Amino acid sequence: MLVRKIKEKLFLAAISIATFLTILPLFHILFSVFANGLPVLMRGGIDFVTETLAPPDSELGGIGPAIVGSFVLTFLASLIGLPIAVLTGVYAAEYPNSPIGKAVKTLLLIMMEFPTILVGLFVMNILVLPMGRYSAISGAFALAIVMMPYVAVYTEQALKEIPFVYREGAFALGLKRAVVVFKIMMSMARKGMITGILIGIAKVAGETAPLLFTAGGSARIYFAGLDQPIGAIPLLIYTLVQQPYENYHQIAWGASLVLMLIFLAIFLPLRLSIKEVKL
């Protein structure tokens, strides 16, 4: 009996340690980003979020172009990806037993796990090479592909959770299928769908890999047109971390804090208003 009791205690200790180790990095990351980024933001002031990048080994300058770029890219990606994603989700929810409906569902789950660098490579091949240069539209297209499966899967789940009697009732009133889905089902599933859309947006706003060879990056020009290279905050951080200059590392920490605040601003209200999030 004693052995069993000791085992019991050891077990509790082991899983407590595992739990601690699992979430410790999160707090260390949050702390590090704040501790390193906040002084940079304080020193740079408002200029840090509006100005352009300073030369190596000098002042801070700012990350304005990257912030503008991130917003433009996320907006464009939503414009391209959301309609397709929502309608795909509707299809999968409406026809779950048709061969295509089943296949769509499976493919969406596979695409959710797909390495995003490959999406970037793909878009590079079909858009950047023919155009002859990196561009905002290529970056947005790559992000749209990354975003689609998340939004589609959430839409599908939200629609499926509505009790079947509502659908029966709507059909019994003689409504057409399109009306049932778009007017009745969607307004009932609104919350779940908005969650999915926001998660998709939060996801792509923080993505780096798909942008590496599509958006091109831009630290000095805010916006030059849809067919021109554009910056993004994650992309800028990735580039700056690899530079040997001290001031660039500081700017990278500052940019990380900005990115983290944007992420928290989307994620926290979202997460606190619903029960579970699947990322």
Place this chain on the structure above:
Amino acid sequence: MTADKFKLSLLPIASTVFGIFILMLIVFFSASLPIIQKEGLAIYTTNVWKAVEEGEEFYGVLSAIYGSIYTSVAAILIALPLSIGFAVFVMDYAPKKLKELLIIATDMMAGLPTILYGIWGAFVLVPILRDYIMKPLYEHLSFIPFFSYPPITGYSYLSAGVLLAIMVTPFASAIIREAYRMIPKAYREGAYALGLTRYEATKTLLGYIKPAIMAGILLAFGRAIGETVAVSLVVGNTFNIHPSLFAPGYTISSLIANQFGNAFIYEYMPSTLFASGLALFLIGLVVNITGLLVLRRWRYAR
């Protein structure tokens, strides 16, 4: 109801996803073709990187494939006990408030932009691992092959493995937690009724969700192997095949991220990188599909 016009009108849009996926496969196959025609399978089985503008180029990306698998396996070995422990603690032991907070924390980790893991890994984690883990192990145990490489910079397979483990643990534990929650209450009651301690009961119940744990491992492996920016900032980016955890190396995705920028100066390098992307594509596809299948079969079997 008339023949489903609604279904027909949605069909082209629902097929877009297929179109993109198939087009991707075609693009990766066709773009890899030049180098495969030139070198055959040697592209995957040798470790050479002869990038020259004049004369014979030759590429073999074995070191990247090795590094991808090595770092992902290391990540899984660390993540597995953590994610099971976390899932059990959250479901069985944590009081309700703490449980909420813990789940919010891991959800946040799963969604945190990966570049934040990257900058933290490069500037914070790597020095810690180098000074407190790698150096002592190297000094005292360097006769063991795993610890046989002098940790000078700290950028290594181990750093990548640890960072990946941190990133995939929340994801794996969410899958395990979900499965653990689905175990019928009667099983647990039965276990306690037999007089089992909580440890013994948990062990029995975990045996019951073994397939879900397996699926969690596979899907986490798929995530780890595809991760790019965080890994490329800590893995060292060196063409290297070394048994030591402390040696720098490459992974497929970090190779692509690192070399693609200047690849077009060389005739065969773009094709080489697409070929390595193809390998990642196929490995990822097999691992993820297996993971999803295991999970689905387990859910149906219940």
